[in-house]
Amino acid sequence: MKFLVLALCVVAAVADPHWVMLDSSEVGLVKSSWDKVKTHESDILYAVFKAYPDIMNKFPKFVGKDLESLKGTADFALHATRIVSFFSQYISLLGHDNTQPAIKTILNEMGYNHANRGVSKAQFGEFRSALMSYMKSHTSWGDNVEHAWNDAFDKMYYVIFANLDGHPVA
Ligand code: HEM
Known part of the structure; x- marks a missing residue:
């Protein structure tokens, strides 16, 4: 029975025309480039906040603070680790x-959590641009890597945006 439910879920996931499936070479490129930056947690969050202060201002703990002084704090490192671990x-x-x-x-x-915090699609778009720029300057970037990351983000944002619109993806 468990197997049947799992099989139906897999069929449902794969049958959804909006559901992006990365092929094995794309997955390899995403993994190998992510491995180069995944220990740079605070640098990544710093790059995101520096490029888009409106993202930083959504955080009750960070709003109105000086980014340069925030960067070395435990709260900053903790949140940076949460985001990077989610990607990992x-x-x-x-x-x-x-x-x-x-x-x-x-x-x-x-x-769902981010919808409840009032984070917008535009802000998710900003986050994506900032992370992609960071990756471009810290990995061996190329069109193939960019294409793989675009597919990985499209897959991720399809579900997140559906939740921002108020309906989770089945
Ligand atoms: C793909 C991009 C993002 C990822 C992977 C991500 C990941 C996370 C994770 C894992 C948490 C902690 C778990 C939770 O409470 O949900 C969190 C919390 C949070 N995120 Fe994000 N996030 C992203 C984008 C954003 C953006 C663009 C904003 C604001 C514009 C934002 C605002 C927040 C806030 C305000 C919290 C709560 C922080 C607190 O507990 O004080 N996130 N995020």
């Missing part, structure tokens, strides 16, 4: 048919 978890689930339902579950939850 997402990326570790890519590339397998049987992990597609788990990907939807973590993204629905994350999207």
Whole structure:
């Protein structure tokens, strides 16, 4: 019975025409480039806040503070680690048919939480631009890597944006 439910979930995930599936070479490129930056947690969050102060101002703990002084604090490191760990978890689930339902579950939850905080699609777009710029300057970037990351973000944002619109992805 459990197997049947899982099989139906996998079929549902794969049958959704909006559900992007990365092929194994894309997954490899996303993983190898992420491995180069995934220990730069605070630098990544700094780059995001520096480029888009409106994102920083959404955080009750950070709003109105000086980014340069915030960067070395424990609160800053903690949040940076949360975001980077979320990406690491997402990326570790890519590339397998049987992990597609788990990907939807973590993204629905994350999207729902951020919808409740009033984070907009435009702000998610800003976050994406800032992270991609950071990756471009800290990895061996190329069109193939960019294409793979665009697919990874499109897959992630399809679920997050559906939640911002008020309906989780089944
Ligand atoms: C893909 C991009 C993002 C990822 C992976 C991400 C990830 C996370 C994670 C894992 C948490 C902690 C768990 C939770 O409470 O939900 C969190 C909290 C939060 N995020 Fe995000 N986030 C992203 C984008 C954004 C953006 C663009 C904003 C604001 C414009 C934002 C604002 C917040 C706030 C305000 C919190 C709560 C912080 C607190 O507990 O004080 N996030 N985020």
